[in-house]
Amino acid sequence: MIWVKVGYLGPRGTFSEEASLRYFAGKDVEWKMYPSIVDVLDAVQEQEIDCGVVPIENSIEGSVNTTMDGLAQDPDLFIEAELVLPIEQNLLVNEGTVLSDIKEIWSHPQALAQCRNFIRSLGVRVKTWDSTATAALELAECKRQDIGAIGNAWAAKNFGLHILQSNLQDMSENHTRFVVVRRGETALSRADKSMLLITLNEERAGALVHVLNIFAALELNLTRIESRPTRKKLGTYQFFIDVEAGVQEEDLQKAVSIIGTFGHQVRVLGSYMKDKKI
Ligand SMILES: O=C(O)C(=O)C[C@]1(C(=O)O)C=C[C@@H](O)C=C1
Numbered sequence: 001m002i003w004v005k006v007g008y009l010g011p012r013g014t015f016s017e018e019a020s021l022r023y024f025a026g027k028d029v030e031w032k033m034y035p036s037i038v039d040v041l042d043a044v045q046e047q048e049i050d051c052g053v054v055p056i057e058n059s060i061e062g063s064v065n066t067t068m069d070g071l072a073q074d075p076d077l078f079i080e081a082e083l084v085l086p087i088e089q090n091l092l093v094n095e096g097t098v099l100s101d102i103k104e105i106w107s108h109p110q111a112l113a114q115c116r117n118f119i120r121s122l123g124v125r126v127k128t129w130d131s132t133a134t135a136a137l138e139l140a141e142c143k144r145q146d147i148g149a150i151g152n153a154w155a156a157k158n159f160g161l162h163i164l165q166s167n168l169q170d171m172s173e174n175h176t177r178f179v180v181v182r183r184g185e186t187a188l189s190r191a192d193k194s195m196l197l198i199t200l201n202e203e204r205a206g207a208l209v210h211v212l213n214i215f216a217a218l219e220l221n222l223t224r225i226e227s228r229p230t231r232k233k234l235g236t237y238q239f240f241i242d243v244e245a246g247v248q249e250e251d252l253q254k255a256v257s258i259i260g261t262f263g264h265q266v267r268v269l270g271s272y273m274k275d276k277k278i
Contacts, residue, residue: 003028007040007049013133013155019178020053031045035130041070044077044181048194048257051080057177058087060082060170061113062204064227071269072179072197072228078172079195080188087117089168091150092136092161099164106135107150110176114169115150136161179270186267191246191271193223199230201263208239214258217245240269247271 006024008014010033021032032049035039041053071077089111104125105112111132119126129135130178132151139149140159141197148164148226149155156163200207215222224242245252247268259266 003102005030005032005049005052006051007032007034007043007054008053009037009040009131010034011131011137013136013152013158014098014131015085015152015176016053016055016131016178017133017174018154019055019076019083022085023053023081023083023180024135025235028274032097035134037064037066038070041067041074041077041181043270044183045074047183051180051182053178053180055110055176055180056082056219057224058110058114059173059175061110062111063228064110065228068226068228068230068240071122072240075267076183077269078158078185080177080186081272082134082160082177082193083180084175084177084275087114087169087176088166088228089150089174090153090158090223091118091165091168092139092151092159093147093164094143094145095160095162096141097145097148097162100171101145102148103146105150108132108135111150113173118165118168134249135167137212138214144162157183177275180272181270185268188246188272189219191248191273192244193274194245194247194252195269196241196243197265197267197269198259198266199242201238201265203236210262211239211259211264215241218250220245220253244274 005141006029008020037054043049044052054067056067106127108131112126133155135149136151136155136159221244226240227237230236256266
């Protein structure tokens with residue numbers, strides 16, 4: 001019996017797949033792969049799958065805007081878990097390719113950005129693909145000797161590529177936070193972290209500080225604040241705020257209601273257990 005249908009960015013060999021397999025280890029899962037992060041979120045919305053696993057933040061490159069905007073635009077999506085995956089980027093090549101042969105690097109934009117210094121040191125062009133695994137698979141299929149792909153060791157092994165160099169990313173410590181997204185609110189009763197989306201009702205001096213002071217007064221610790229454009233007018237923003245409290249906690253409920261009383265919009269994007277791995 002299939003327990004849960006889970007979708008992630010494919011094809012096989014992506015970091016999203018690694019995150020999904022780790023998170024759902026030991027569970028009965030029917031897996032579905034999608035060509036883009038937006039497609040994963042759409043499939044959750046359309047109930048083609050029960051949950052989607054998508055990257056949201058990387059320690060070197062920062063937010064994955066596609067995921068942030070997808071969550072902000074779809075009021076039905078809810079984050080039920082987070083997991084943090086260590087990311088090691090490798091230079092993958094066809095057999096016989098040496099570093100001086102490489103004229104172009106292929107990968108997903110997030111992976112290319114994590115390896116900016118390495119790519120600059122080679123002084124070569126880049127080409128972006130929908131995932132690191134797509135780049136690796138295309139390279140293996142075209143057998144070109146003048147291209148390198150950036151991706152994980154699984155892709156090298158399974159697509160018959162060679163690892164020319166490991167740990168290419170700008171900082172040796174590299175982690176990506178993934179979130180598990182469902183349709184409809186499914187907060188755990190023991191959640192200890194939440195993600196809120198706040199849209200201020202007016203542009204005035206101190207409006208954001210005022211909101212932040214509400215969390216401070218209730219001794220709610222914030223672990224992340226990111227702004228994204230509202231997309232309606234240049235210079236207007238929405239704020240993604242991670243707070244160390246579950247939605248079931250009275251203080252967080254108080255904060256949400258006070259912020260609402262001042263006319264600002266607050267949406268709880270998710271409430272879940274903090275991944276304590278890093
Ligand atoms: O292309 C992949 O392998 C992905 O799973 C996507 C993704 C991302 O978008 O952040 C996931 C983790 C890494 O940070 C690099 C790429």
